[in-house]
Amino acid sequence: MRGRVIAGMVVVAFTVFAILAVLSGRTVAQSPFGDANAEPAPFNPQMAALMSMLIQPRHTKLGLAGKAENWPLAGYMLKELRQGFAVVSKAVPRFKGLPVPDLADAAMTQPLTLLDFAIKLGYQRQFDEAYESLTKGCNACHATTDHPFIVIKAPDASPFPDQDFAPKR
Numbered sequence: 001m002r003g004r005v006i007a008g009m010v011v012v013a014f015t016v017f018a019i020l021a022v023l024s025g026r027t028v029a030q031s032p033f034g035d036a037n038a039e040p041a042p043f044n045p046q047m048a049a050l051m052s053m054l055i056q057p058r059h060t061k062l063g064l065a066g067k068a069e070n071w072p073l074a075g076y077m078l079k080e081l082r083q084g085f086a087v088v089s090k091a092v093p094r095f096k097g098l099p100v101p102d103l104a105d106a107a108m109t110q111p112l113t114l115l116d117f118a119i120k121l122g123y124q125r126q127f128d129e130a131y132e133s134l135t136k137g138c139n140a141c142h143a144t145t146d147h148p149f150i151v152i153k154a155p156d157a158s159p160f161p162d163q164d165f166a167p168k169r
Helices: 002-023 047-067 071-091 100-121 124-144
Strands: none
Touching: 047 071, 047 100, 047 124, 071 100, 100 124
16 A cells, blocks of 8 residues: 555646746756756856966976976976966956956066076076976965965876876986
């Protein structure tokens, strides 16, 4: 008897669900996420997402490549980091009321220039100093935009276990 009652309740619940689906214009099999054939909504990335995708991994890889004295990889990551800042500046031109391109220029121009010099000449000490300056620039920008709790540092270890940072000899 109890099993029949439960089965009856399931049938009633399914029927109510089907009626509501029809009344709302959806079929029972439609995805709750919308029409898969519809045009995608424009991508409006948030600053945190861009920093996590474009800047922080490149900062980390730049540091790891420099530490390993892999100057070709360090040069490549420096170029990628510069491009990342350009993308962020274009995608989010103002953040917390401040102009992102100006913030990036103020915090990054000198360290990036010094890194370029150190990488091209293979100077480890100058690279380390410029990388530290770059990292301080990141943290100064975070403080300026009311995010002093986001503290960037040189990597202790690689979060990229599938990438070898040692130079090819």
